[in-house]
Each structure stands twice: as structure tokens, then as C-alpha cells.
Amino acid sequence: MLSPELLSPQCWAQATFGSVQLGDPRRTERAIRIGEHFASDPQASFPRQMSQDADLEATYRFVNSTHTSYEALIAPHVQATQQECGKHPWVLLIQDTTELDYQHHPKTTGLGPVGNGTHQGFLLQSVLAIEAQGSSVVGLAHQEPFLRTPAPEKESKQHRLSRERESEVWNRSVHALGSPPKGSHWVHVGDRYSDIFGLLMQCRQQGCDFTIRAAQDRCVDLLVEQGEDPVPPRSHHPERPSPARLHLFEVVEQMPMRESLWIDLKSSQQRAARRAHLAVSWRAVRLLPPRLQEQAHWRPLVVWVVSVWEPDPPAGVEPLRWVLLTSVPTETFHHAQERIRWYQARWIVEDYHQGLKTGCRMEQRQMQTYEGLRTLLGIVAPTAVRLLQLRSLARALPEAHALHVLPTDLVQVVAFLAHTPADTMTVEHCWHAIARQGGYLGRKGDGPPGWKTLWFGWLRVQTLLDGIHLAPHLSDQLQL
Numbered sequence: 001m002l003s004p005e006l007l008s009p010q011c012w013a014q015a016t017f018g019s020v021q022l023g024d025p026r027r028t029e030r031a032i033r034i035g036e037h038f039a040s041d042p043q044a045s046f047p048r049q050m051s052q053d054a055d056l057e058a059t060y061r062f063v064n065s066t067h068t069s070y071e072a073l074i075a076p077h078v079q080a081t082q083q084e085c086g087k088h089p090w091v092l093l094i095q096d097t098t099e100l101d102y103q104h105h106p107k108t109t110g111l112g113p114v115g116n117g118t119h120q121g122f123l124l125q126s127v128l129a130i131e132a133q134g135s136s137v138v139g140l141a142h143q144e145p146f147l148r149t150p151a152p153e154k155e156s157k158q159h160r161l162s163r164e165r166e167s168e169v170w171n172r173s174v175h176a177l178g179s180p181p182k183g184s185h186w187v188h189v190g191d192r193y194s195d196i197f198g199l200l201m202q203c204r205q206q207g208c209d210f211t212i213r214a215a216q217d218r219c220v221d222l223l224v225e226q227g228e229d230p231v232p233p234r235s236h237h238p239e240r241p242s243p244a245r246l247h248l249f250e251v252v253e254q255m256p257m258r259e260s261l262w263i264d265l266k267s268s269q270q271r272a273a274r275r276a277h278l279a280v281s282w283r284a285v286r287l288l289p290p291r292l293q294e295q296a297h298w299r300p301l302v303v304w305v306v307s308v309w310e311p312d313p314p315a316g317v318e319p320l321r322w323v324l325l326t327s328v329p330t331e332t333f334h335h336a337q338e339r340i341r342w343y344q345a346r347w348i349v350e351d352y353h354q355g356l357k358t359g360c361r362m363e364q365r366q367m368q369t370y371e372g373l374r375t376l377l378g379i380v381a382p383t384a385v386r387l388l389q390l391r392s393l394a395r396a397l398p399e400a401h402a403l404h405v406l407p408t409d410l411v412q413v414v415a416f417l418a419h420t421p422a423d424t425m426t427v428e429h430c431w432h433a434i435a436r437q438g439g440y441l442g443r444k445g446d447g448p449p450g451w452k453t454l455w456f457g458w459l460r461v462q463t464l465l466d467g468i469h470l471a472p473h474l475s476d477q478l479q480l
Contacts, residue, residue: 006386006389006390006393007393007406007407007410009036009037009039009040010036012035012036012039012386013032013033013035013036013039014032016035016076016077016382017031017032017035017073017076017379018032018076019076020072020073020075020076021072021075022067022068022072023067024067027062027065027067027068030058030059030062031062031068031073031379033055034059034062034379035379035382035383037049037050037055037059038360038379038380038383039383039386040462041459042359042360042361042380042383042384042387042455043359043360043361045361045364046059046060062375063367063372063375063376064367064368064369064371064372064375065375068375068378069374069375069378070145070374070375070377070378071378072378073375073378073379074140074143074377074378074381074382077139077140077381077382077385078139078140078141078142078143080139081129081138081139081140081141082129082141082177084129084138084139085129085138085141085180085184085186086180086181086184087184088131088132088133088138088184089132089133089183089184089185090131090132090133090184090185090187091129091130091131091132091138091180091184091185091186091187092129092130092131092132092187092189092342092345093127093128093129093130093141093177093186093187093188093189093208094127094128094129094130094189094190094345094346094348094349095125095126095127095128095170095173095188095189095190095194095349096125096126096190096191096193096346096349096350096353097123097124097125097126097169097193098123098124098126098353098356098357099114099115099121099122099123099124100114100121100122100123100124100357100362100363100373101114101115101119101120101121101363102119102120102121102363102373103118103119103120103121105366105367106120107368108120108366108367108368108369108370108373109368109369109370110369110370110371111147111370112147112148112149112150113148113150114148117150121363122145122146122147122148122370122373122374123145123146123147123148123166123169124143124144124145124146124353124356124377125142125143125144125145125146125169125170125172125173126140126142126143126349126352126353126381127140127141127142127143127173127177128140128141128348128349128352128385129141130345130348132187132342132345134396135345135348135392136389136392136396137348137385137388137389137391137392139382139385139389140381140382140385141177142173142176142177143381144169144172144173144176145374145377146169147370148166149166167193167196170190170193170194170196170199171196171198171199171202174188174199174202174203174206174208175202175206177206177208178206179206179207179208180207180208185208185209186208186209187208187209187210187211187328187342188203188208188209188210188211188212189210189211189212189342189343189345189346190210190212190213190346191212191213191346192212192213192214192215193215194212194213195212195213195214195215195216195325197216197218197287197289197290197298197301199212200212200287200301200303200325200327201289201298201301203327204301204327209326209327209328210325210326210327211324211325211326211327211328211339211342211343212324212325212326213322213323213324213325213343214248214249214305214323214324214325216248217247217248217249217250218247218248218287218288218290219245219246219247219248219288220246220247220248220251220285220286220287220288221246221285221286221288221300222246222251222283222285222286223283223284223285223286223302245288248285248287248305248323249323251283251285251305252305252307252323255281255282255283255305255307256281257279257280257281257311258280258281258282258333258336259279259280259333259336260277260278260279260280261277261278261280261337261340262275262276262277262278263275263276263278263340263344264276264447265320266347274314274317276310276313276320277310277311277312278308278309278310278320279308279309279310279311280306280307280308280333280336280337280340281306281307282304282305282306282307282330282331282335282336283304283305284302284303284304284305284330285302285303285304285305286300286301286302286303287300287301287302287303287325288300289301301327302327303325303326303327304325304326304327304328304329304330304331304339305323305324305325306322306323306324306326306330306336306339306340307322307323307324308320308321308322308323308324308340309321309322322340322343324339324340324343326339326342348388351388351450351451352384352385352388355384355387355388355451356380356381356384358452359384359387359451359452359455360380360383360384360387362376362377362380362384365380387451387455388451390451390454390455390458391449391450391451391454394427394431394434394435394448394449394454395428395431395448396427397427398426398427398428399426399427399428400426400427401423401425401426401427402414402422402425402426402427402429402430403422403423403425405427406427406430409465409468409469410430410461410465411425411430413461413464413465413468414430414433414434414461415430415433417433417437417461418433418436420433431449431454432449434454434457434458434461435449435453435454435457436453436457437456437457437460437461438452438453438454438455438456438457438458438459438460439453439456439457440453440454440457
């Protein structure tokens with residue numbers, strides 16, 4: 001998926017939208033044109049992206065047409081991603097929900113409540129496929145935009161239990177993706193909102209694994225590990241009371257530290273970026289299903305608990321604490337480190353949603369209807385993936401010679417801007433120089449450039465390249 005065509009808006013748009021089925025080849029050509037405009041400058045408004053009035057009018061007609069749809073536009077990208085997932089031995093399917101808020105566009109019809117219910121917009125469930133070994137972004141494996149349905153003010157308990165819950169979107173995503181092909185392992189990764197017993201069961205029924213952060217203090221049975229005393233079985237005799245049930249977090253509190261490690265924590269709205277020293281422990285348990293009448297057919301699940309906590313946090317800082325549940329056997333410290341790394345990769349889907357909103361300004365797009373926004377999302381969603389893939393491409397083969405990997409004219413322009421000979425520039429040096437054009441400082445503690453500085457720098461370099469390519473065609477006219 002990380003091919004050189006990512007660097008060309010024209011090639012990328014053709015590869016992404018060239019096979020969309022919209023009932024007319026002219027609509028397919030229009031989808032390619034719009035995709036190319038978004039790839040060239042995803043933050044720009046429609047009037048800035050479309051240099052011709054005819055293109056602008058055609059874009060609005062396309063987005064609002066009944067012959068186009070989000071499902072048709074996104075289908076080739078999703079299908080290509082799923083096919084690519086089958087080629088890797090281990091793939092992380094990172095799932096998360098975000099809200100797209102259109103409170104500042106009150107004339108847009110068909111939207112539902114978001115936030116605390118006073119704003120309007122829609123929700124978006126995204127499943128981002130990540131190659132487990134190198135954390136490169138494969139693409140969107142599944143995505144579902146949907147509206148929030150407000151609960152009735154007065155409803156019976158029976159009706160409340162029978163009504164489909166908003167959280168069912170997690171299960172729908174797992175079901176839609178289905179089973180991996182032979183030789184490939186798919187691991188669904190999620191935050192605390194994904195701690196749904198039905199979701200865990202769905203993963204196993206589909207032949208997939210999971211690594212999620214626990215939120216529910218579920219009942220568990222302990223499984224005997226090597227060197228432990230056997231755990232007496234629970235009594236199910238009607239005249240003998242069962243022993244007190246163990247709860248997950250109770251078991252976690254009693255798990256002693258086995259190893260420790262250092263990890264880098266990204267900054268968020270709640271905390272600054274920092275390096276944390278963490279204690280790690282792990283063990284196997286049997287996770288018991290909820291005790292509800294309609295779920296009596298559910299069976300216990302064998303999972304491995306990976307407990308991660310910060311024994312000595314900095315003064316005034318809330319200590320980090322993760323309790324991870326995974327279906328992948330975790331019997332060594334190396335295994336535990338890998339599960340922790342898988343969970344850390346979950347932040348990439350947050351980067352994707354930020355790229356959708358900030359990098360592509362999806363919440364600033366003014367459409368008359370929700371259906372129009374959904375159709376536009378079919379173009380914008382793959383564009384936001386491209387932003388992340390550009391970052392992955394920038395981090396691949398860092399020591400290789402830039403002229404052997406990247407286009408020659410690109411390297412020469414970047415080398416000129418960086419005052420460095422092009423033939424000595426590595427791939428890492430080249431991308432860092434591009435990011436500096438977008439505001440990346442490259443200080444010792446800054447880490448690698450993110451998608452924002454890379455993208456802003458890439459736009460500046462691309463503008464210079466466009467001028468260089470255009471100059472020979474204008475030279476004769478400019479001399480007149």
C-alpha cells in the first residue's frame with residue numbers, strides 16, 4: 001500500500017477512485033478529479049481546490065447527486081485494504097468512534113444530536129488496519145457513519161433492554177470484516193469503550209483475536225499457571241453455596257510485578273508528552289459472561305491479562321494504569337511487551353480522526369444535507385488515510401539514499417532548500433528537511449515529524465516543483 005504513487009495526487013486519485021461503480025464512467029472521472037484536488041490541498045475549501053467555475057459547479061452536483069453515495073466511493077479503498085491485510089502475517093484492526101460536529105452549520109438537514117445533545121452532527125466508526133510489525137498504515141478496513149438515536153424520555157426496562165444500543169456498532173464492524181484468510185492473524189484493538197463481552201465473543205467466532213483495555217470489573221476464574229497451586233473448581237451443586245466470585249480488578253491488584261519497561265507517552269488534552277517507567281505483569285484468566293437471561297448461551301472466554309502501571313509517577317502527575325485483555329497467548333515478557341505495543345498503536349486511529357477533521361477540514365465542509373456530507377466523506381476518508389501513509393513512508397528505509405527511493409526532482413529541490421548535496425542525502429534526512437518547511441524544528445527531544453508538519457512542508461515543496469515543471473512551458477512566452 002505504501003507505494004510511490006502516494007507522492008503524486010494524480011496517480012493516487014486514479015488508484016483510489018478509478019474503479020468506483022457509479023453507473024456512468026463520467027461520474028467515475030469526476031470522482032477522480034475531486035480526489036486529485038483533495039490530495040493536492042486537503043485543507044482548502046471547494047472554491048480554492050477547484051480553479052475553474054465549471055469544476056466547482058460539477059463538484060457540488062456530484063456530491064448532492066442521488067447517483068453517488070458514500071458506500072460506492074469508499075468501496076474500492078476498503079476492498080484494497082482488506083486484500084492487503086490478507087498478505088500480512090499479523091494485522092492490527094484498530095477501532096474507534098468520533099463525532100463530527102456541524103453546530104455552526106444549522107441549515108444542514110438530516111443530522112442527529114452529538115456531544116451533550118445540544119449540537120448536531122453524526123458519528124463515525126473507523127477500523128484502521130495497521131501492519132503489526134512495522135506499524136505502517138495499510139488503510140481503512142471498514143468505516144460506518146451513523147446518526148445517534150435519542151432514547152425516549154419514558155421507556156420500560158424491557159424496552160430499554162431490547163432496544164439496539166449505540167455500542168452495537170463495534171460488533172457490526174467486527175462482523176463486517178469477517179474472518180482472516182489462512183496464514184494471516186487479525187487482532188482487533190480498542191480502548192475501554194470496546195470492553196463489550198459480545199464484541200470479544202464476536203472476534204473469537206470470526207477467528208480473530210483481540211487486545212482491548214478493560215473497563216468492566218467482570219467476574220473471572222483463575223487458570224493454573226506453571227508453578228502455581230491448583231485452583232479448586234467452583235461448586236455447582238444446588239445445596240452447596242458457590243465460593244465468592246473473583247473480580248477482574250481484584251485479581252489485577254494482587255498480581256506482582258514481573259518486569260518493567262520505559263515507554264514514551266504522547267501528549268493529549270489531559271497530559272503533556274513524557275517518558276514513563278512502568279511495571280508489568282501478566283497471567284491467564286477465564287472471563288465469565290454477564291449473568292443475563294438472554295445471554296445464558298454465552299460461554300466463558302480464556303484471556304490473558306496484561307497489567308501495566310506506574311509505581312513512581314512524577315509529582316503532581318496522575319499515574320498511568322492499563323489493564324489489557326488479549327486472546328493471544330501471553331506467557332513471557334516479550335509477549336507482554338508486544339501486546340502493550342499493540343495497544344499503543346491504538347493512538348494511530350486518533351491521529352486519523354484528527355487528520356479527517358483538521359487535515360481535511362471535514363467539519364468545515366458546508367453541505368445542505370447529511371447525505372451530501374456522507375457522499376463527501378467517501379472522498380475525504382481515503383484522503384485522511386493518505387496523510388498517515390505519507391508519515392509511514394517518511395519513516396520507512398531511513399538510512400537508504402534518497403535518490404534511490406524518492407523522485408529525483410523532489411530530492412534535488414529539498415537538498416537545495418536544506419543546503420545539502422543531493423547525492424549524500426538519506427531518506428530520513430530528506431523527509432526531515434521537508435518537515436522543516438512545514439514548521440518542524442527537529443530538536444533533540446522532538447521525536448520524528450508528525451503528519452501535520454510533513455504535510456505542510458510537502459505542500460510547499462510540491463508548489464516549488466509545480467513551478468519548476470511549469471517554467472519550461474512558459475519560458476518562450478515570458479521572453480516576449
